[in-house]
Amino acid sequence: MFNSMRQVIKEQIEHKDLIIRMASFDIKGMYQLHYLGSLWQFLNPVIQIAIYWVVFGLGIRGGSPVITTVGEVPFFLWMLMGLIPWFFINPSMLQGSNSVFQKMNLVSKMNFPVSLLPTIKIVGNSLQFFILMILLCIVLLIYGFYPTMYFIQLLYYLVCLFSFLFAFTLFSSTIATLVRDYQSFLQSMVRMILYLSPVLWDPAGDRVPDWVTNVLQLNPIYYIIEGFRDSFLARQWFFEDPVYLCYFWALTLTLMFIGSKVHLKFRENFMDYL
Amino acid sequence: MKVKVEFKHVSKAFQIHTKQFEKLLSLFSLRRRKENKVFMAVNDVSFTVYEGETIGIVGLNGSGKSTISNMLSQVIKPTEGEIYIDGQPSLIAISAGLNNNLSGMDNIKLKCMMHGLKDDEIERVTPDIIDFADLGDYINQPVKNYSSGMRSRLGFAISIHTDPDILVIDEALSVGDSTFANKCLIKLDEFKKKGKTIFFISHSSSQMKTFCDRVMWINYGEMKEFGSKVEVLNKYGRYTRWFNELAESEKKKYKKEMLQKQYANREIAKKGNENSSIISVGKGIGLFIPLILFGALMLFGY
Numbered sequence: 001m002f003n004s005m006r007q008v009i010k011e012q013i014e015h016k017d018l019i020i021r022m023a024s025f026d027i028k029g030m031y032q033l034h035y036l037g038s039l040w041q042f043l044n045p046v047i048q049i050a051i052y053w054v055v056f057g058l059g060i061r062g063g064s065p066v067i068t069t070v071g072e073v074p075f076f077l078w079m080l081m082g083l084i085p086w087f088f089i090n091p092s093m094l095q096g097s098n099s100v101f102q103k104m105n106l107v108s109k110m111n112f113p114v115s116l117l118p119t120i121k122i123v124g125n126s127l128q129f130f131i132l133m134i135l136l137c138i139v140l141l142i143y144g145f146y147p148t149m150y151f152i153q154l155l156y157y158l159v160c161l162f163s164f165l166f167a168f169t170l171f172s173s174t175i176a177t178l179v180r181d182y183q184s185f186l187q188s189m190v191r192m193i194l195y196l197s198p199v200l201w202d203p204a205g206d207r208v209p210d211w212v213t214n215v216l217q218l219n220p221i222y223y224i225i226e227g228f229r230d231s232f233l234a235r236q237w238f239f240e241d242p243v244y245l246c247y248f249w250a251l252t253l254t255l256m257f258i259g260s261k262v263h264l265k266f267r268e269n270f271m272d273y274l
Numbered sequence: 275m276k277v278k279v280e281f282k283h284v285s286k287a288f289q290i291h292t293k294q295f296e297k298l299l300s301l302f303s304l305r306r307r308k309e310n311k312v313f314m315a316v317n318d319v320s321f322t323v324y325e326g327e328t329i330g331i332v333g334l335n336g337s338g339k340s341t342i343s344n345m346l347s348q349v350i351k352p353t354e355g356e357i358y359i360d361g362q363p364s365l366i367a368i369s370a371g372l373n374n375n376l377s378g379m380d381n382i383k384l385k386c387m388m389h390g391l392k393d394d395e396i397e398r399v400t401p402d403i404i405d406f407a408d409l410g411d412y413i414n415q416p417v418k419n420y421s422s423g424m425r426s427r428l429g430f431a432i433s434i435h436t437d438p439d440i441l442v443i444d445e446a447l448s449v450g451d452s453t454f455a456n457k458c459l460i461k462l463d464e465f466k467k468k469g470k471t472i473f474f475i476s477h478s479s480s481q482m483k484t485f486c487d488r489v490m491w492i493n494y495g496e497m498k499e500f501g502s503k504v505e506v507l508n509k510y511g512r513y514t515r516w517f518n519e520l521a522e523s524e525k526k527k528y529k530k531e532m533l534q535k536q537y538a539n540r541e542i543a544k545k546g547n548e549n550s551s552i553i554s555v556g557k558g559i560g561l562f563i564p565l566i567l568f569g570a571l572m573l574f575g576y
Contacts, residue, residue: 110364
């Protein structure tokens with residue numbers, strides 16, 4: 001039953017060198033024609049952070065801090081902990097889904113495992129993500145938040161993040177190749193997901209009814225982003241909420257299962273759909 | 275002699291969807307529809323090619339040459355029949371997949387990597403490729419600044435240096451000038467001497483005469499002739515002359531008739547009788563139970 005999943009994962013492991021090197025070529029090609037080069041990888045997020053902070057932090061919240069179970073946290077910091085993973089999730093989801101359609105022409109003429117294409121996009125985007133995470137840690141230190149034992153579970157949430165992105169892009173890259181409308185649909189969906197996730201506002205706050213929070217928590221990105229905050233703010237361990245943990249992994253594995261099944265089924269005929 | 279490539283009653287049918295919507299419907303329909311309008315791009319082609327042979331493929335535009343070359347290089351799968359290929363085929367087409375934003379140098383590295391070459395192998399062949407493509411200082415420029423001839427030269431140089439067992443050349447030489455074509459033919463001769471198999475698709479019968487062992491003539495999806503190059507090329511020459519001498523209206527009528535034969539109503543037999551619908555995950559349905567269970571728990575705030 002899990003044969004297809006095993007095969008797809010095996011392909012990733014066998015070609016891990018290829019993935020990393022193709023990702024580095026991807027990054028190189030992206031900003032080749034820009035004068036500022038890969039500096040844009042950091043200028044873009046900085047500009048966006050500034051806008052969101054002004055609009056949501058100063059404008060809507062009037063500069064008030066976010067109240068969490070471990071006390072008050074400045075909104076700027078709270079937002080960064082959500083935005084930085086989001087800057088990784090957003091392009092990875094979109095580019096990963098588009099990757100097969102985009103590269104099919106190039107790749108089909110050689111014996112190249114197509115299942116690597118979404119992963120290459122994820123790996124390519126993760127360099128920026130890791131650097132921004134390190135910068136975030138420095139900002140946290142400046143604000144006086146020192147690392148605790150809870151930092152260790154960042155590793156767990158990174159595994160969650162990559163597993164989910166892998167499962168999602170594997171599934172959605174196949175669908176996006178077969179049905180082109182899906183990519184446009186996804187673009188608007190991702191924009192919506194930003195506001196349905198606890199990135200810019202706190203859906204668990206007092207003003208939101210419980211049932212709304214429950215529905216919003218079904219979104220797997222909610223789990224990941226709150227997980228990052230749990231680790232940074234030393235709020236709770238990941239095993240303290242076993243139902244949410246099981247739900248997230250059930251969702252991710254189901255997605256990965258369907259994704260690899262559909263991928264293997266259609267990959268020999270991808271060229272017929274272009 | 276060792277059999278290198280064998281086609282057994284190979285057909286390739288392309289489904290014709292008059293509307294985009296029909297295509298979508300066929301993806302989601304659970305039952306296989308009995309009748310489908312298809313276009314037989316290649317119809318019941320069988321042949322055997324031995325190690326070290328060079329095969330020319332001729333035919334008019336749209337006769338199915340490129341479909342055959344795509345099947346040879348395993349880009350697309352046949353709808354019917356079997357293909358046996360012993361070794362690693364490599365396709366050289368005009369639209370060689372190069373990354374336009376990267377420089378020629380980076381493209382060499384990238385493509386060699388994708389062909390599965392190791393680091394030291396890449397290092398070894400890179401000077402040869404640069405030398406063969408003969409682009410001068412342009413090698414460090416992004417490929418988007420290249421002319422179409424330069425692009426095909428680079429594509430050809432890379433593909434030929436990745437050491438394939440079977441080389442499929444799809445009109446790739448027609449873009450470059452005659453000096454480059456000559457250079458390529460010399461290189462291909464080297465290949466032949468090494469005992470590699472080459473498929474050569476071209477409209478130039480002079481190149482074929484000097485270069486090929488046997489020639490295959492594809493006409494409207496069917497294999498019309500396959501045999502000694504002189505015989506087949508003469509027949510093909512006579513055919514094109516005959517066609518050219520027809521009056522304009524007769525030409526149109528003839529083409530229409532031939533194309534009509536290629537349209538067929540037939541059921542596309544998928545390999546292993548698989549359903550081509552997205553919704554047929556099959557036995558894995560039990561996997562959804564934990565997801566639904568935990569989802570419900572989450573919703574009710576457990």
